[in-house]
Amino acid sequence: MPARPLHTLTVQPPSHAYPIFIGQNLLDSAHELLKPHLSKKAAVITNETVAPLYLEKFQTALDQAGIPHFSIVLPDGEEYKNWQTLNLIFDSLMQNRAERKTTLIALGGGVIGDMVGFAAATYQRGTPFIQVPTTLLSQVDSSVGGKTAINHPLGKNMIGAFYQPQAVLADLTVLQTLPARELSAGMAEVVKYGALGDAAFFAWLEQNMTGLMAQQPEKLAQAVYHCCKMKADIVSQDETEQGIRAWLNLGHTFGHAIEAEMGYGNWLHGEAVAAGTVLAARLSEQFGKTTAADTQRIAALLQAARLPAAPPQFTFEKWLEHMSHDKKVESSVMRFIGLNRIGEANITEITDPEILRRTLQPYLP
Incomplete structure (x- = not known):
C-alpha cells in the first residue's frame, strides 16, 4: 500500500497556495501525491550523488502517473551553483523541446532546489516546478518559500528570483543515505x-x-x-x-x-x-x-x-x-x-x- 504523509501543510503566499507533504517512503507515493501538480511533461533535475540513489525510483513514479519525462544530471556541490551549471539546465531544456508548461522537478538538496527554481522562474519567463528535497537542510528550509538563486564570486545567492513551487514532497526516508x-x-x-x-x-x-x-x-x-x-x-x-x-x-x-x-x-x-x-x-x-x-x-x-x-x-x-x-x-x-x-x-x-x-x-x- 502506498505510504501516506504524516503531515500535510499548505503554504499560502499571495502568488499561489501549494502543499508540503512530509512523511516516510513518500517517493513510493509520488505518482499519487504529485500528479495533481504536474503538467503534461516533466524534466527531473538532480545531481551525480542523488541520481544513483533516487532518480530511477522517481522516473518510475512519473511513468505510473503517465507523465512523459527526461532527466538532467548535474555535478554535485555548492561550487557548481553558478551561471555555467544553470546553462546546462537551459541547454537540456532547449534540446528536449521543453515548453512553458513543462514541470521542472528539483530532486536533490538546497543547491539543486535553488538552481532549478531559478531556471523555472526564467525559462520562457516562467515554468512550473516541484521541490523534492533530499537533505535535511532543504526539507526544513530551502525547498519552502520560493527563494531561488545562484552564487556570484562576490556574494552568495545574489542573483535569483522569488518563485514559488507547485508542491514540496519531503520524504524523510531519504535522509538515511545522507552523510x-x-x-x-x-x-x-x-x-x-x-x-x-x-x-x-x-x-x-x-x-x-x-x-x-x-x-x-x-x-x-x-x-x-x-x-x-x-x-x-x-x-x-x-x-x-x-x-x-x-x-x-x-x-x-x-x-x-x-x-x-x-x-x-x-x-x-x-x-x-x-x-x-x-x-x-x-x-x-x-x-x-x-x-x-x-x-x-x-x-x-x-x-x-x-x-x-x-x-x-x-x-x-x-x-x-x-x-x-x-x-x-x-x-x-x-x-x-x-x-x-x-x-x-x-x-x-x-x-x-x-x-x-x-x-x-x-x-x-
Missing part, C-alpha cells in the same frame, strides 16, 4: 528556527537532539513539520522578504561571509550558519539584548548536533568586505538579524563597525 556531516548541516537550520521564533521549540530541541541525530522517525517528522509550519506562516505573511521573512536569515550574514572567504563548499552552508548564529547571539549581547548564557545555550545545542560554534579565523577587513555585499545591506547600512531573546528575533542596523569588531574579536588573527 553525517550533511545531517548536521541541516540541523543548523532547525536550531535557527527555535532561536528566532519559538523558545518552546528550542527547549524541545535541547531535550531531543540525541534522538534527532539518531533519526528517530517520530522526532524527525515533528522537527521537519515544525520548521516547515513556521516558515509557511512567515512566507504567507511576507512572500518577498520585505519584513519578518528577513528573520529567517538569522546567522546568515556572518555565515555567507564564511562561505565566501573559505570558498563555496569547503564549509557547508549549515556549518557556516551554525557559527554565524553564535556570532549573531554575540552581536545581540553587544546591544544588551541577550546574555552570555543565551549564547552558550545556542552554542551548546549546535555542538550537540556536531556543528561548529566558532568561525574560522580571517581578518576583520575580510569580514567587512564580504558582509558589505550581503543582500540585507540598504543605503550602505549593514542589517543583521539579531535576537531580543531566545525565541524572538529582531533586525539590527549597524552604523559603527567597531560593534562588529568587538563581536568578532575572539576569532580575529
